[in-house]
Amino acid sequence: MEKKSVETQENILIAARTIFAQKGLAGARMQEIADCAGINKALLHYYYRNKEKLFEQVFDEALKKMLRPIVAFLADNSDLFQKIRNICRHYHEVLVEYPFLPNFVINEINSDPTRILKLFDVEGFLEGREKTIIQINEAVKSGIIRPIDPRELILNIISLSIFPFAGRPVIKEILYKNENIYEILKERADRVSDFIIQSIKI
Amino acid sequence: MEKKSVETQENILIAARTIFAQKGLAGARMQEIADCAGINKALLHYYYRNKEKLFEQVFDEALKKMLRPIVAFLADNSDLFQKIRNICRHYHEVLVEYPFLPNFVINEINSDPTRILKLFDVEGFLEGREKTIIQINEAVKSGIIRPIDPRELILNIISLSIFPFAGRPVIKEILYKNENIYEILKERADRVSDFIIQSIKI
DNA sequence: TTTTATTTTAACCAAATGGTTAAAAAATGA
DNA sequence: TCATTTTTTAACCATTTGGTTAAAATAAAA
Numbered sequence: 001m002e003k004k005s006v007e008t009q010e011n012i013l014i015a016a017r018t019i020f021a022q023k024g025l026a027g028a029r030m031q032e033i034a035d036c037a038g039i040n041k042a043l044l045h046y047y048y049r050n051k052e053k054l055f056e057q058v059f060d061e062a063l064k065k066m067l068r069p070i071v072a073f074l075a076d077n078s079d080l081f082q083k084i085r086n087i088c089r090h091y092h093e094v095l096v097e098y099p100f101l102p103n104f105v106i107n108e109i110n111s112d113p114t115r116i117l118k119l120f121d122v123e124g125f126l127e128g129r130e131k132t133i134i135q136i137n138e139a140v141k142s143g144i145i146r147p148i149d150p151r152e153l154i155l156n157i158i159s160l161s162i163f164p165f166a167g168r169p170v171i172k173e174i175l176y177k178n179e180n181i182y183e184i185l186k187e188r189a190d191r192v193s194d195f196i197i198q199s200i201k202i
Numbered sequence: 203m204e205k206k207s208v209e210t211q212e213n214i215l216i217a218a219r220t221i222f223a224q225k226g227l228a229g230a231r232m233q234e235i236a237d238c239a240g241i242n243k244a245l246l247h248y249y250y251r252n253k254e255k256l257f258e259q260v261f262d263e264a265l266k267k268m269l270r271p272i273v274a275f276l277a278d279n280s281d282l283f284q285k286i287r288n289i290c291r292h293y294h295e296v297l298v299e300y301p302f303l304p305n306f307v308i309n310e311i312n313s314d315p316t317r318i319l320k321l322f323d324v325e326g327f328l329e330g331r332e333k334t335i336i337q338i339n340e341a342v343k344s345g346i347i348r349p350i351d352p353r354e355l356i357l358n359i360i361s362l363s364i365f366p367f368a369g370r371p372v373i374k375e376i377l378y379k380n381e382n383i384y385e386i387l388k389e390r391a392d393r394v395s396d397f398i399i400q401s402i403k404i
Numbered sequence: 405t406t407t408t409a410t411t412t413t414a415a416c417c418a419a420a421t422g423g424t425t426a427a428a429a430a431a432t433g434a
Numbered sequence: 435t436c437a438t439t440t441t442t443t444a445a446c447c448a449t450t451t452g453g454t455t456a457a458a459a460t461a462a463a464a
Contacts, residue, residue, distance in 0.1 A: 004410065004461080023313050026229035030452060043411055045453060070376065100312075102369075107309050109371050110302075111225050119375050129376075146400070151377045152390070155366055156397060158373075163361035166368060167304075169311050171360075173321050174272065174331075175353045188354070195358060198348070199401030206431075206440065232422060245441055247423060 009047050011037040016058045021100035024107055025055050059108055060118065065094055066105050067122055070158065074128030080139050081201070083132075084157060085193040091161035092189035096182060102166040145200040153200065160192045211249050213239040218260045223302035226309055227257050261310055262320065267296055268307045269324055272360065276330030282341050283403070285334075286359060287395040293363035294391035298384055304368040347402040355402065362394045 015036035019028045030051055034044040048054040073087035095101060109115050136150035164171055164185055172181040217238035221230045232253055236246040250256040275289035297303060311317050338352035366373055366387055374383040 024226060024228065024309070026226065027313055040412060051452065103305075103308060103312055106369055106372065107226075107305060110305055111229055113371060116371055116375050119372070125376075148397075152393065155373060155377060156362060156394075158369070159361050159365035160358060162369070163365035164357055167308055167360070167364070169315060169318055170308065170321070171357060173318050174327075175357060191354065192358075195350075195401050199397050210440080242442060244443080253422070
């Protein structure tokens with residue numbers, strides 16, 4: 001007997017992701033997570049010693065999911081325009097599936113800034129960043145794109161990719177009321193990269 | 203004796219803004235708000251009946267501050283490019299002063315979506331939106347800007363203006379470590395509008 | 405069938421927290 | 435000085451919540 005156990009633990013994780021993403025660490029209730037997983041509180045504590053441990057696991061997953069597209073972008077060996085198309089698609093793919101991610105991660109870092117230290121773990125990040133900054137500067141020098149600070153370009157790419165998901169409830173209300181915002185956001189990936197490329201290309 | 207009373211109530215509001223913005227409704231503690239305001243819990247409850255009332259007041263203020271630049275943009279009678287410059291400056295002004303605002307508003311709407319109903323209150327919004335959508339469509343027709351869905355343009359403007367503040371702790375860590383990110387963001391307003399205008403102008 | 409692992413039940417505990425109360429103290433204005 | 439308002443003190447209450455425990459029940463593996 002081991003199958004049932006694994007399944008239960010997976011149900012707990014799924015429930016924890018849902019509740020923590022919606023209510024945050026402080027707002028989430030262990031009872032609610034147990035209910036959502038279809039088990040009782042005793043069993044929940046049997047598998048995950050306490051709320052913090054459970055949260056940490058969920059948060060780490062989420063942080064990784066949020067950083068992966070950036071890290072992949074920085075490491076990507078394609079030419080600049082293709083790299084931009086790739087990261088936009090990558091982010092839209094992840095965020096259509098997990099739209100709560102940006103809010104969740106940003107918010108928990110906000111309420112406990114020491115959690116930001118986990119950003120250091122990502123390997124290949126610093127080299128990738130240097131490589132990409134050089135690539136952008138050279139694209140400027142060789143007249144492929146207009147002058148722009150590389151970090152600002154990266155910031156713009158990230159902003160355009162992530163914010164519509166983070167601000168989704170408000171965005172839907174003021175711009176896309178009565179429409180399926182996920183469909184709209186899903187189709188947006190390539191238009192976002194076009195918007196960016198249009199802005200920088202000469 | 204009335205001056206002291208008013209001052210105390212203002213101190214409470216300032217404290218409540220700080221604590222609620224950092225920890226949210228669920229994470230904030232009345233004791234912490236009292237400490238931050240330099241008073242005791244009894245006095246806090248003397249002026250604000252309960253946590254929810256206090257929160258509501260703080261949240262409504264915050265929501266208004268977040269929506270004002272959009273509403274002003276939609277009502278602005280300038281030409282399109284100038285309107286874009288205006289909203290970017292407007293947002294950067296507000297958010298340099300209150301960087302916690304976007305997260306706070308988005309997050310509390312997230313954890314209680316019924317709060318979104320307060321968006322309806324804003325007057326002149328629907329007319330302004332129609333007017334601006336027509337303005338953008340006509341700029342496309344008359345060949346001033348490339349073809350773009352008006353709502354998508356608005357979404358891009360908002361994303362580029364707000365996200366860097368919302369994601370500030372992470373952005374600082376991965377792009378602007380050891381630098382003063384507020385200085386960087388403050389100066390960004392005009393570069394953001396240039397980035398947008400560059401992308402759409404023919 | 406026996407053994408082992410999983411799950412439930414249900415009662416329980418300690419700490420944190422929102423909120424109250426009443427009386428004393430301090431500050432203020434007239 | 436006197437009356438009024440503001441503030442503190444400090445004890446207290448009810449509820450929520452994270453977490454525990456031990457025994458019974460259920461399910462699976464051997």
